[in-house]
Amino acid sequence: MLFDTHVHLNVSHFKDDQQEVMKRAEEAGVKYMVVVGFDHETIPKAIKLAEDNENIYAAVGWHPVDAVDFMNKELQWLEELAEHPKVVALGEMGLDYHWDKSPKDIQKDVFKQQIQLAKKVKLPIIIHNREATEDIIEVLEQENAAEVGGIMHCYNDSVEYVDACLAMNFYISLGGPVTFKNATLPKEVAKYVPLDRLLIETDCPFLAPHPYRGKRNEPAYVSLVAEKIAELRELDVKKVEEETTKNACRFFGINY
Template sequence: MLFDTHVHLNVEHFDQDREEVIERAKEAGVEKMVVVGFDHETIPKAIALAEEYSFLYAAVGWHPVDAIDFTEKELDWLEELVKHPKVVALGEMGLDYHWDKSPKEIQAEVFRQQIRLAKKVEIPIIIHNREATEDILTILKEEHAEAVGGIMHCYNDSVDYVQTCLDLNFYISLGGPVTFKNAKLPKEVAKVVPLDRLLIETDCPFLAPHPNRGKRNEPAYVSLVAEKIAELRGVPVEEIEQATTENGKRLFRLDH
């Protein structure tokens, strides 16, 4: 019983064997997945997959790297899409200071617009953060994002920020990096996040967990994330699997 809360099965990396990848996930015990769309191409594909498979759900949002391409038209489009019964979150959204395609001030404005939309339609948000933690937390506070809460996707920050995220009504989601031998931060976080606020993900096709690091990631590998967290916390893996699955269902308001 596993819930991969962040997959990109809607990207070209899976065009040749998507059905087989989904089947392998089911065989590995993955009972639910959220397919995340982040631009014009991937958002419709996320919804199409959610429509095709009963156990797949969609999240729709605008990635900060492409914030410069975001207009009122895209905002209206997202507002229409979140009415879809299989869309369970708005995102991924946030700030990315690693790439320089979109200026920081434009990223911030697009981020704020999406938070305001999420509050308007009362749906949780998924946060993408790359080298921008302080600014993200500032914006979340200023926009009162705690009203909807959501996920700190693929959390790879200091434990010092965990409580602030929890206070803002966010879950902490850990992925492949928690299994990396040289990744200290996610391992420390895995030990301290309250069990009722923990989620797991693959972010596939990216960030494949050990021993598959460097290869294409896929949802079946989320079991490796759960196993490593269980090891770090000194608890049975079943405890992590059950808790993170129930947490995902609660956040996304899934009653089955």
């Protein structure tokens, strides 16, 4: 049994074969998924998928790239959605210093607002991080994000930051990059993170694992992430599947 903790089945890449993709995931042993909404278009679609499918849940948040578009009405909207019984986390939120659409100070402000909301509604958070690790950890510490905990989504940084994340009640989630031939950082992290704080994901349609790298990713491929982690940790793959699924269910408050 597998739990893909971060999917984007709510984007246009799946508009023509969404049901077929979900069927392939089921056949691959993926029982649970969290669909992540991150803007005006994808959030309602995440909610709808969760409402229509028993083992699909939703996370709702505002992506840092679009922080300049975040106003008080968006914050109020997220607060209302947080009451939905299938919404299990707020996010993805965080900082993205790769793109320059939203200035860093605005990104930080929107990030802080969402952490404060998470504490108010008592939901954990999902972190998007691109080239901003030290600033993200600083904001999380300043805002006492440990109160709700969270996931470092698709973690792709060095081991040196892992302990700081674990100390704040965060889980480390690994995706397709752990299978890439020359990706040393996620491989080191896969061996370092305590098994009871490890999660797996696809981030589909992005970051497809080997041998599908460069193609559209889909939830069924999360099994390849589990297999690689099992290889790196010298564990039976069933053990990795079981433990990461238990971890995700515990984190999201879902009956295992």
